[in-house]
Amino acid sequence: MSEHERQHPNLTLGILALGAMAYALLQSAVIPALPDLQKSLNASETGIAWVLTAYLLSASVATPVLGRLGDMFGKERLLLWTYVILSAGTLMAALVNTLPLLIVARVIQGAGGGIFPLAFGIIRDEFPREKVAGAIGLLSAILGIGAAAGIVLGGLIVEHLHWHWLFWIPLVALVGAVVLTARFVPESPVRVPGRINWLSGLLMAFGLSAVLLAISEANTWGWGSTKTIGLLLVGLAVSAAWVFAELRAKEPLVDMGMMRLRGVWTTNLAGFLLGGGMYASFVLIPQFVEEPKSTGYGFGASVLAGGIFLLPATATMLLTGALAGRVAGRFGSKMALVFGAAIAAGSFIVLSFAHGEPWDIYVAAGLLGAGIGLAFAAMGNLIVQAVPAEQTGVASGMNTVMRTIGGAVGSQVAATLIEAHLGTGGLPDEHGYVLAFLLSLAFLAVCILASLLVPGRRPRGGRRLDPATAEG
Numbered sequence: 001m002s003e004h005e006r007q008h009p010n011l012t013l014g015i016l017a018l019g020a021m022a023y024a025l026l027q028s029a030v031i032p033a034l035p036d037l038q039k040s041l042n043a044s045e046t047g048i049a050w051v052l053t054a055y056l057l058s059a060s061v062a063t064p065v066l067g068r069l070g071d072m073f074g075k076e077r078l079l080l081w082t083y084v085i086l087s088a089g090t091l092m093a094a095l096v097n098t099l100p101l102l103i104v105a106r107v108i109q110g111a112g113g114g115i116f117p118l119a120f121g122i123i124r125d126e127f128p129r130e131k132v133a134g135a136i137g138l139l140s141a142i143l144g145i146g147a148a149a150g151i152v153l154g155g156l157i158v159e160h161l162h163w164h165w166l167f168w169i170p171l172v173a174l175v176g177a178v179v180l181t182a183r184f185v186p187e188s189p190v191r192v193p194g195r196i197n198w199l200s201g202l203l204m205a206f207g208l209s210a211v212l213l214a215i216s217e218a219n220t221w222g223w224g225s226t227k228t229i230g231l232l233l234v235g236l237a238v239s240a241a242w243v244f245a246e247l248r249a250k251e252p253l254v255d256m257g258m259m260r261l262r263g264v265w266t267t268n269l270a271g272f273l274l275g276g277g278m279y280a281s282f283v284l285i286p287q288f289v290e291e292p293k294s295t296g297y298g299f300g301a302s303v304l305a306g307g308i309f310l311l312p313a314t315a316t317m318l319l320t321g322a323l324a325g326r327v328a329g330r331f332g333s334k335m336a337l338v339f340g341a342a343i344a345a346g347s348f349i350v351l352s353f354a355h356g357e358p359w360d361i362y363v364a365a366g367l368l369g370a371g372i373g374l375a376f377a378a379m380g381n382l383i384v385q386a387v388p389a390e391q392t393g394v395a396s397g398m399n400t401v402m403r404t405i406g407g408a409v410g411s412q413v414a415a416t417l418i419e420a421h422l423g424t425g426g427l428p429d430e431h432g433y434v435l436a437f438l439l440s441l442a443f444l445a446v447c448i449l450a451s452l453l454v455p456g457r458r459p460r461g462g463r464r465l466d467p468a469t470a471e472g
Contacts, residue, residue, distance in 0.1 A: 009127045012185055013135050016119040017142055019083055019177035022170040023112040024146020025153060026090065027055065029166050031283060032154035032303045036163050041099045046220055053216045054103045056408065058110020060212055060401050061205040066114025067397030068253055069196070070121055071390055076187040079118040083181060086112035087174040094167035116143065117396035124384050124392050125188035133333070134325025136384060137377030141321020144372040147282055148310040148317065155286075155304035192390035200253040203242035208401070210235025215408045219415045254394055263386030264395060266454040268402040270337060270447050271379055275406030277443030278344060278372055280414040280436065285309055285351075288433050289361060295423065297430040299358060312362050313369030320370045324377030333385065334456030337378035341447040344371025348441035352434055375447075379403075382454060406443070414439055 030037070030051055038048040070078040089108030096102050116139070123135045157165045214232040221228045246252040258264060286306030291298025301309070320327075320340075327336045347368035354360045379399060387395040414436035421432030 008184070009123075009131050009135065012122065012126065013138070015177060015180045015185055016115075016122065016139060018173055018180070019079075019086075020115050020119060020139055020142045021146045021149075022173040022177065023086060023115050024143050025150040025170050026086075026109055026112070026167070027059075028147040028150030028282060029154040029157070029170075032151055032286065032307060033158050033163050033166055036158050037102075040163060041097070041102065043099045047099055049216075049220070050099075050103050051106055053213065054106040055110045056216060056404065057209050057212055058107045059113030060110075060208050060404050062111040063113035063117060063400050063404075064204070064254060064394055064397035065201055066111065067117030067121070067393030067395075070114070070118045070393040071192050072196075074187050074191065075118045075121040075125070075393060076181070076185050079115065079122065079185070080178065080181050082112060082114045082118065083174060083178045086115075087171060087178060090167045090171045090174060094164050094171060113400065114397070116140075116400055117393040120380060120384060120396045121389075121392040122185065122188050124389060126186055131325075132384070133328045133381050134322070136380040137324025137328070137373075138321045140376035140380040141317045141324070141373040144278070144369070144376055145314050145317045145321070147279075148314045148369065151282055151286055151310055152304075152307035152314075155302075155307035159302065159304050195251055197246075197249055197251055197253045200242060200245050200249060203238055203245055204253065207235050207237075207239030207242050208405075210238060212405065212408055215405075215412055219412050219419070223416065254398060255391065258387055258391055258395060259398065261386055262453075262455050263382060266450060267337075267379055267382045267386065268399055270341070270375075270450045270454065271399050271402040272406035273443050273447035273450055274341060274344070274372075274375055274379070275403035276410030277348070277406075277440040277447060278368070278410075279403075279407030280411040280440055281347075281368055282310065283411065284414060284433070284436055284440075285361060285365060288355070289358075291427065295427050295430065297355070297433070309358075309361050310365055312366035313372070316366045316369035317373035320373030321377050324374055324381075327374065328378065328381055332456050333378045333381040334451065334454045337375050337382065337451045337454065338448055340371045340373070340375025340378055341444050341451055342371070344368055344375065345441055345444035345448065347371065348437050348444065351437040352441060355433075355437075371444075410440065410443055 034048055034051065037051060038045065041048070066078055066082055086109055089105050092108065093102055093105035096105060119139055120136055123132055123139070127135055153169070154166060157163065210231050214228050214235060218228045243256060246254055246256050286309060289299045289301040289309050290303065290306040293300040324336060344367065347364045350360060350364040350367065380396065383395050383399050384392055417435045417439060418428045418432040421429040421435070423429035
C-alpha cells in the first residue's frame with residue numbers, strides 16, 4: 001500500500017465502522033427473535049437460550065486473545081481474518097435449520113468480538129493525533145448503537161421475514177468489510193515480538209467461560225443452587241490460577257502489570273458497572289412496553305413497536321459518539337466518562353418513577369443513548385491513553401470483556417427480580433420492573449464513583465490533549 005493510501009483516515013474509519021456495526025447487529029438482533037427461533041427449531045427455553053450464551057462465551061474469550069495477537073502479528077491482518085471467521089459463522093447460521101448447528105455457528109460468530117480492540121489499535125497507530133479521540137469515540141458508540149438497532153432489526157424480521165434473514169443481512173455488510181479491509185486498511189507498523197502463551201490462553205478461556213456460564217444460567221438453575229455456586233467457584237479458582245500463571249510467565253498473554261495500572265483497572269471497573277446498568281435496558285425496555293395493557297402498566301406494543309422505543313437511544317448514541325472527541329478535548333476523557341454515566345443514570349431515574357406514557361420511555365431511551373455513547377467513547381480513549389501502543393489491542397479487549405461480564409450480571413439479576421414478582425395470570429408485576437430499573441440505577445451510581453477514581457488532568461483553555469499521552 002502506498003503512502004498516499006495511508007492518508008485516508010475517514011475511509012479507514014468507515015470500513016471499520018461497517019464491520020463493527022455488523023458484529024453489533026448480530027449480537028442483539030436474535031433477542032426479539034428467540035420465541036420464533038424456539039418454535040421453528042422445536043427447542044426448549046433452556047436450549048434456545050444457548051443462542052445468546054454461546055455467542056457471549058465465545059466473544060469474551062476471543063476478544064482479548066485476538067487483541068493480543070493483533071499486537072504481535074499485525075492488527076490489519078488479524079482484523080481481516082476476524083472478518084472472515086465472523087462471515088463464515090454468519091453464513092453457517094443463515095443456512096442451518098437445527099439448534100446444535102446454530103449454536104456452533106454462534107460460537108464461531110463470537111470471535112468477531114476481536115473487531116473492536118483491533119480497530120482501536122489501527123486507529124491509534126494510523127490516524128493523525130487530532131483524530132484519534134473522535135474516531136475511537138464513534139467506533140465505541142457503534143457497539144451500543146448496533147445493539148439497540150439490532151433489536152429493531154430483529155423485530156422487523158420477526159414480523160415480516162424468516163429468521164434466517166437475521167444473518168443474511170449482516171453477512172452482506174461483512175463481505176463488504178472483508179473486501180474493503182483487504183484493499184484499503186493499512187497494516188499498523190506497531191508490533192510487539194513474542195509468542196502465544198497457550199497455557200494462559202486455556203486457563204483464561206476456561207475461567208471466563210465458567211464464570212459467565214454460571215451467571216448466564218443462574219436464573220434457570222437458581223442463584224443459590226449447587227450447580228451455579230459450584231461452577232462460579234471453579235471459574236474464579238481457574239481465573240486466579242490464570243493470573244498467577246501470567247505473573248510468572250516470561251511472555252504473558254495479558255500483562256498483569258498493565259492490568260494494575262490505575263488508568264486501566266479503574267476504567268475496567270467503570271466498564272463492568274456501566275455494562276451492568278446498560279445492557280439489561282435493551283431487553284427491559286422492549287419487554288416492558290410489550291406487556292399487555294391489562295397489567296395496568298404495559299402498552300401492549302408489538303415486537304417491532306417495542307424495538308422502536310429504542311430508536312431515540314440509537315440516535316443519541318450516534319450524536320454523542322461523534323461529539324465525544326470534542327468533549328474529551330474540552331473536559332478530558334475522565335469527565336466525559338463521569339458525564340456519560342450520570343446521563344445514563346438519569347434515564348433510569350425516569351424509568352423508575354415516570355413510565356406511564358410512551359413519551360416517558362422515549363425520553364428515558366434518549367438519555368440512555370446519550371450517556372452510553374459518551375461513556376463508551378470515553379472508556380475507549382482512557383484505555384488507549386493508559387497503555388503503550390503495543391498493548392492497545394489486549395488492553396481494549398479486556399475492557400470489552402469487563403463490560404460483557406457486567407452486562408451478564410446486570411441482565412440476569414434484573415431478570416430474577418422480574419420473575420420474583422409475578423402478578424395475576426403469571427405476568428410480571430410492575431414492582432418487579434421498577435426494582436430492575438432501580439438496580440440499573442444503582443450500577444450506574446456506583447459507576448460514577450468509580451469513574452472519579454480514574455486518573456486524569458484538566459485540559460488547559462479547552463485545548464485538545466494529545467490522545468496518545470493524555471490521561472483523560
